[in-house]
Amino acid sequence: MFKTVVMNKDLPPLVSVVMCTYNGEKYIDEQITSILQQRYENFELIVADDRSTDNTWSKLLYWQQQHPEKIKLFQNAVNLGYNKNFESAIQKASGDFIALSDQDDIWLPEKITAQMAAFSDDTIVLVHNKSVRLEGSSLNYKKAALQHHFSGNRTRKFFFFNHIMGHDMIFRRSLVQYIVPIPDKMSYDWWISVVATCLGSVVSVGSFLVHHRIHESNNFFSSQAASKKKELDLYETLRLFSAIPALRKEDAHYLAELIPLLEQQSVTSDKPAFNWKLFRFLLKHSKDIFGHKRRLLPALSYLKNAIKYSKMSFKGRGISI
Template sequence: MSSQAAAQPLVSIVVATYNGAKYIESQMDSLIAQTYPNTEIIVVDDRSTDNTLAILERYARQYPHVHVYENEVNLGYIKNFEKGVTLSKGSYISFSDQDDVWVPEKTAELMAAIGDYPMITSDSEIVNDQLEKRWNHSDLKEIQDFNNPLVFATDNCVAGHALIMKKEIADAAIPFPDMPHDLWLGFFTTLHGTIKYLDRPFVKWRQHGNNVTSKHTGTKKRIDATKFRLMTFRDCCPPAFAKEKKVFAELLETYESYSLIHNFNRMRLYFGNKKYLLAMKKRNPFRKFLYCIKMFFQMREHP
């Protein structure tokens, strides 16, 4: 290791793979090309049935800072990322999907800006299968600094591929519950400080219809998932966040059924906490007002 690399904190890039042979080489090439001088790349393959593992093992033979592991059983992507954290040695953790492409400066720029923040996140370019840009993530969501767990109550714009966080906080967040790892880690981090936002896109976020986040489920399952997330957030709020814990609990209660009292209370909670509950929505004040009204008639499903 060079003296320059030794002077910089180690960043562990955790990659979760499963049948990703079609795109994994372009992603691995972009991770190898990171200009930050001190990284390890931890790849955990979740029992792929294509030639993903063979491709990864070729990279591990060629690059000493690439470490490849194969699960004994299929864990699913959430637990796969969790396992990657446990295998990491860095002071900081960065997460990578198998089908994106990172710009070379991503890790260096985020590490230069993270300071004492527990997490930093950035914008992304949403691209198609051929990496042709469609729009930026910030065109769809109001990404900003976040310092309150309520912003994650029914939404998320802190993408796993776009963040770097302190390893000690990722460790403390284990075990990851049954929800997207980036949603959980974003929420958990706000219990320990502010998530810093750097307004630059560093990832080509490939959308091709087979992404895990593109999968669709029925309305009842989505509502049940939202209730589970609200319950989990409620239970994890420490005493310092008693006010937020109360809001999570009251909001969860309104999801029990459609009734006059539940519908009214849900609308009331949105009006009273719209600074946080609608923080990620790209809407002007009047449209946010209308959105709160809509919550009388509708339960917001967590994406």
Template sequence: MPSQAGHTGFRYDVRTRSSEPAMSTHPPQPPRVSVALCVYNGEKHLREQLDTVLAQRGVDLEVIAVDDGSRDGSVALLREAAARDPRLQVHVNPENLGPLRSFERAMSLGGGEFVAPCDQDDRWHPDKLAQLLACIGDADLAYCDSEYIDDGGRPSGRGISSDLTMMSGREPMRFVFSNSVSGHALIVRRALFEAARPFPPGLFHDWWLAMCASARGGVAYLDEALVQFRRHDAAFSPLGKDAAQAPPSRNRVWLEERRALLRALAGSAFDRDGRAAAMLHALEQAEAGRGYGPLLRSVWQSRAAAPPWRGSTAINALRLQSRFIRKLRRARKEPPIAGPRFRL
């Protein structure tokens, strides 16, 4: 199938369209998508990102921009753009809320059936939202791959799928063990977003939404890079940093992440079979030195949720058991987690 370059440097397949006459002269109205754009001192790349968001095709678009106390020209830029395009609304937090609460607020302010979180420094393919809507089917969340670009916008030739195993389906424990869903690359049904509120403190909003969606309608993956994801030292997430170094307490951090994810899932309506609560208890027992047996059994009982590495389900479950034991042993030799409580 031939490919061509989009105006932002994307390469994408040309989709052929049917030549059959339409059954109606009034095509169905596309669903409304509320883009939730969070901004904090993002003036440098914000205009370029806004241009690609407002250029989305095939959707009924509204853009909810929430500024979280920027000290640069971000608010003025947003208001100038809103004066030109009524699809853009601008809100300014009365105080700095941080990324998690800002995204939750931005996602709550729209009226669309679907919600799409948006970072301040990326570029979107003009058909990103339309293709994700076509992909989502009966699922609650759909996401795509992303291509890495540097601070100057130059592609690296790699993408998120080069570094992560991209996952889908209806198994929430899979997203406890690992995560491949990035907020800048997803759309989610508003009904799922409302069911997932309030976002648990300390968790990334995209990771939490992926777990909740996989416990209900499921997660769908579109194997196309529809976002150019900018990596630079000022990025918030570790995935967005050019050269993120592993912390000296990385095994402690990994275990604390799992505890936080399990605790949030166990305390929600999405842990319908109690597996998250049981694994949380088993993990805490193992960390307290009371043996690995309950944890290994708990992982085995959730073997269908083991990350889809190479090999059979059983082999992947054994690898996951080994990972837990290795992390527990190494964590005992590491210093306490330094600084404020980690963010997933």
């Protein structure tokens, strides 16, 4: 299914680092510097700007002038939004592997090298690493320590929650034909992760290789961010997952049972009655659904969350714990 890429120490595979920008002038210099300082030398940096209205584009032009052999710039004719911008930019990559980049993080010098070393066989289609929150000038490892870092191909672990952030991932370019188009309002990294588990295996690199900057205009964490303005109902998200051609039969059956339960919770009222059928389903599959975080008493946590979400409306929202 996927093209075999021969690893050669003298000529390693080309990696396309794909960065999408929009009004990122404050941190863009630091991020580009960290990418250009990667120990893995055979890479290109593709930057797609989504009609920035600040000095981002002029800064990008400067960087391209300094490194014309490394940096390729594109500017959209109209503002696409971060999801469609990534979709478009990914298709401009020419490397055998594609690494996604935010505009405001900091990559450690060994990021690409460590990720590429994890592609040990052709069944591995996506690799991701750990990242640590950069809050102001301080690194906060606390939240990262609570996460189980995903490896394998158990797709259903992604049905309620995404485990892989875009800035942590690198994947084979041959995956692109299966991930585009990215559905409207779907988080691009969640979609890529789910499709990847349907087609092969995912490997986690256990090292912290990205300083993930948290700030007021961040696309994910800001209360005004685009990612917060339009959101699929969880059951609508699962409908999209259920239509993936490569979805395994057992996962398709799983979704065929789950989706009607969530749809009932979404269309009844803002405060639906306790749904016993949904409760039994959540409790039965609680390790897959709620097992992405480390808990002192996992069984108790699973029970509490099964109760919580069995009486909650999913209208216009996903879930969080």
